[in-house]
Amino acid sequence: MAKLFIGIDLGGTNIKIGAFDSDLNIIGKTSAPTENAMSPDDVVKRICENTEALIKNISSTLDDVAAIGIGSPGPVNLEQGLIVAAPNLPLFRNVPLRQMIVDSLNKPVILENDANAACLGEFTLGAAKDVNDMVFFTLGTGIGGGIISNGRIVHGHKDAAAELGHIIIHPTGRLCGCGQKGCAEAYASAKSTVARAKEALEAGAESSLSEIKDITCKDIYNHAKAGDKLALEITEGTADALGLLCVNMLHTTGPEKIVFAGGVIAAGDFLLNQIQAAFDKHIWPMKKEPLEICFATLGQDAGIIGNAALAKQSCPTN
Amino acid sequence: MAKLFIGIDLGGTNIKIGAFDSDLNIIGKTSAPTENAMSPDDVVKRICENTEALIKNISSTLDDVAAIGIGSPGPVNLEQGLIVAAPNLPLFRNVPLRQMIVDSLNKPVILENDANAACLGEFTLGAAKDVNDMVFFTLGTGIGGGIISNGRIVHGHKDAAAELGHIIIHPTGRLCGCGQKGCAEAYASAKSTVARAKEALEAGAESSLSEIKDITCKDIYNHAKAGDKLALEITEGTADALGLLCVNMLHTTGPEKIVFAGGVIAAGDFLLNQIQAAFDKHIWPMKKEPLEICFATLGQDAGIIGNAALAKQSCPTN
Numbered sequence: 001m002a003k004l005f006i007g008i009d010l011g012g013t014n015i016k017i018g019a020f021d022s023d024l025n026i027i028g029k030t031s032a033p034t035e036n037a038m039s040p041d042d043v044v045k046r047i048c049e050n051t052e053a054l055i056k057n058i059s060s061t062l063d064d065v066a067a068i069g070i071g072s073p074g075p076v077n078l079e080q081g082l083i084v085a086a087p088n089l090p091l092f093r094n095v096p097l098r099q100m101i102v103d104s105l106n107k108p109v110i111l112e113n114d115a116n117a118a119c120l121g122e123f124t125l126g127a128a129k130d131v132n133d134m135v136f137f138t139l140g141t142g143i144g145g146g147i148i149s150n151g152r153i154v155h156g157h158k159d160a161a162a163e164l165g166h167i168i169i170h171p172t173g174r175l176c177g178c179g180q181k182g183c184a185e186a187y188a189s190a191k192s193t194v195a196r197a198k199e200a201l202e203a204g205a206e207s208s209l210s211e212i213k214d215i216t217c218k219d220i221y222n223h224a225k226a227g228d229k230l231a232l233e234i235t236e237g238t239a240d241a242l243g244l245l246c247v248n249m250l251h252t253t254g255p256e257k258i259v260f261a262g263g264v265i266a267a268g269d270f271l272l273n274q275i276q277a278a279f280d281k282h283i284w285p286m287k288k289e290p291l292e293i294c295f296a297t298l299g300q301d302a303g304i305i306g307n308a309a310l311a312k313q314s315c316p317t318n
Numbered sequence: 319m320a321k322l323f324i325g326i327d328l329g330g331t332n333i334k335i336g337a338f339d340s341d342l343n344i345i346g347k348t349s350a351p352t353e354n355a356m357s358p359d360d361v362v363k364r365i366c367e368n369t370e371a372l373i374k375n376i377s378s379t380l381d382d383v384a385a386i387g388i389g390s391p392g393p394v395n396l397e398q399g400l401i402v403a404a405p406n407l408p409l410f411r412n413v414p415l416r417q418m419i420v421d422s423l424n425k426p427v428i429l430e431n432d433a434n435a436a437c438l439g440e441f442t443l444g445a446a447k448d449v450n451d452m453v454f455f456t457l458g459t460g461i462g463g464g465i466i467s468n469g470r471i472v473h474g475h476k477d478a479a480a481e482l483g484h485i486i487i488h489p490t491g492r493l494c495g496c497g498q499k500g501c502a503e504a505y506a507s508a509k510s511t512v513a514r515a516k517e518a519l520e521a522g523a524e525s526s527l528s529e530i531k532d533i534t535c536k537d538i539y540n541h542a543k544a545g546d547k548l549a550l551e552i553t554e555g556t557a558d559a560l561g562l563l564c565v566n567m568l569h570t571t572g573p574e575k576i577v578f579a580g581g582v583i584a585a586g587d588f589l590l591n592q593i594q595a596a597f598d599k600h601i602w603p604m605k606k607e608p609l610e611i612c613f614a615t616l617g618q619d620a621g622i623i624g625n626a627a628l629a630k631q632s633c634p635t636n
Contacts, residue, residue, distance in 0.1 A: 150472075150473070152467075154572070156451050157572050158572070160572035171487060180601065180602045247498070248485045248486060251482065252465070253465070254479030282486060284497045289478070291478075
């Protein structure tokens, strides 16, 4: 049996686990739910039991496993292997997740934050597999990010890098949940996109959205595609913030590709074209920039692939 | 004789050259003027003649030189060793500077852009010598930048990284020389700081600056320190843009130190305190950020030191 690498993506609603061969082909995967009230011990138990079951299902044993990579919602302390806090797992405070899994499975374990792991997944096998420098944005309730520079994840001092949703683009603008004013996230996250639409409706804007009781980001994109003026303004506002982020990231780490992921990209080319138009509007005219803006291609598997890639990287002989 | 590393800083008004030992102690330095009308051949001749004279002055020969690092105003193509263009040397267009110096001196030559080289100087021996992740800003006519992530210069795809003056902080704001709207440079460069003061005076603002015929950035800082209200507003505007850059860079590459260099830092603690206050105003309140904002310490020598460090890095055995 060839060596296996395990990639684990720990989230607030479920744990995804994948087993990969040394070329990072997926051999098998599984998932199990997490619940808000679970203790760290319970979560680790669920991770390890499901990992062992997956390995058994693919007719392997723990002896075949070379290393395990696990991605966690942040903030995390990567050097110490700690989850400092996890927004959707309130009992997690300074949990030594890496060591707990080592103690249970007796295998090398690498911890990474979830956005970096998904970024590395897209870098390794997804939308950015052909480049050396990329930036990754996850568009969800908030906006997460990851940066790869010359093939390496940019962690920064004390793992502070890549809080890309909190780049300030309108210093006197909307208040962000983080306490700053004018973060990109305060305009372009799914939550902020919905909030801007609701505020406009409450202020009396006419729109086909007014017939919907509990507006979602998906509704806004669907109504914009159908030609509703307000919905279109709202999605253009989202794209404008994302286009500005692309300009600012191009001028910072100089990516060859910027990859957007997350539920919102289901809006498809409609959204991508709006982001590209906003980038083209804001970027300097002096030269054609060698930057491609695109959507992620690995979907829900980006995390397990990226974590398996981390596990593989941690084994120098592979 | 121990091995020597030569650091050369090519600028629009002069060429600085330093000779360093393998611990990067400076053994000797020299400089020679450049003129706007000089051809690439004339500049290379001047570089090489002065380098050879310096080496002779320190009782060494070219045989003692292990490698040469040279920093050039950009844009440069580092892989090919080309100066694509140089704002203050108009005859420079796609000049193969690296190869021309190799041909003349028959030594390994590394090319870097000038801001990255100065950044590496401060990283190696200056204000950021004790950290692994830094961001560097040069405040001059424009705003240049450099980023070091986990000990390595961030170059980006096609050397496009670290155009940090062109991060957009006010998307509907002042037009920058680059064609974008609202770049930090359009507020905080020496040129923009003076322009904002002149515009305010033309609009009728009262100020002790109105008595000066040709206002400089230095005048503005001096009058601000003396309590002039307009001058203070202008310097606060400059510091606000720089504080926003610090927030955005912290959220991007996660530096431990942000180092400001350039003529403007002669304004001293007055300016540094204003930048820190602007950072404190804009940064999220959720945690104390482990970031130090400070001024460069190497002055005019940062470039030659950084280029010598590059030369040393290029020799694996040193």
